[in-house]
Amino acid sequence: MDFVGHLTAHNIKPSLQRIKIYEYLHENRAHPTVETIYSDLVDEIPTLSKTTVYNTLKLFIDNGIASTVTIEDNEVRYDAIMDEHAHFKCDSCGNVYDIEMDISTIKFKKINSFKVETTNIYLKGKCNKCLTNKN
Amino acid sequence: MDFVGHLTAHNIKPSLQRIKIYEYLHENRAHPTVETIYSDLVDEIPTLSKTTVYNTLKLFIDNGIASTVTIEDNEVRYDAIMDEHAHFKCDSCGNVYDIEMDISTIKFKKINSFKVETTNIYLKGKCNKCLTNKN
DNA sequence: TTATAAATATGTAATGATTACAAACTTAGA
DNA sequence: TCTAAGTTTGTAATCATTACATATTTATAA
Ligand SMILES: [Mn+2]
Ligand SMILES: [Mn+2]
Ligand SMILES: [Zn+2]
Ligand SMILES: [Zn+2]
Secondary structure (H helix, E strand, C coil), X not given: CCHHHHHHHCCCCCCHHHHHHHHHHHHCCCCCEHHHHHHHHCCCCCCCCHXXXXXXXXXXXXXXXXXXXXXECCEEEEECCCCCEEEEEECCCCCEEEEEECHHHCCECCCCCCEXXXXXXXXXXXXXXXXXXXX | CCXXXXXXXXXXXXXXXXXXXXXXXXHCCCCCEHHHHHHHHCCCCCCCCHHHHHHHHHHHHHCCCCEEEEEECCEEEEECCCCCEEEEEECCCCCEEEEEECHHHCCEXXXXXXXXXXXXXXXXXXXXXXXXHCC
């Protein structure tokens, strides 16, 4: 994938930090937090600042190439996959998984004349692996 | 509604603070934050502490009579309505509305063998009122 | 190339929400 | 009434996020 081109196409000048943060987010599908992104990238970019991570993620969101995953009330995670999908968090291992779904299949009892712009679906429970490993 | 009975039935001793906080949450369907709950109730209970509001809400959640609404990554709201329903936040006026829905109608493309325990659906956009008032 | 301005990144300080904790108060039972 | 357990309170600590000033890099023009 052409990360530089993708950033440029969304009016984001491709600085080293921006490329690396975007690349990390796109490759790492675990929906990392700012802390995780920072601590994983600071090895590769020793001068990296946590403020830059915050600023860059905000820029990505404003320009439509990333979004937040607020499945827990005490941690903000980030996602570079913009195709519509739901999220599942295992309350045993803590992993957050992508769940494929077609949001248009959701049926509301009363459709108010509200104009819906974004939809987020968050599921919680026990993942496959944790169900199996349970002795 | 019998608030004292409801608390008691969920193993919560009905202190004055607990009754008032639960009553407020149940009557006020706007999904208030801790700050809102505290500042609205401190007039009636002058000795009320914000710590008590936090402790009490945690107790309600642990005992299954309240839940959090994390539709925004920078504010935690609370809800005493435990019947399954979705939430809609108007990004114009900021109100959070309840949306009736039957969660079982959601169709996932791949049903992993994950065990889903809770489902949260968050919508954002423009509410009825804001769409009409727009000149 | 060199000078200058704009854009970007950095480090530190400030803010704000939440939690930890110890002391004060209240309640229920002996 | 006495005592212990449960509850509430106020303050301090923690932690994530933002504000802001400075430093660095990049782009542009002379
Ligand atoms: Mn995702
Ligand atoms: Mn609700
Ligand atoms: Zn798991
Ligand atoms: Zn509105």
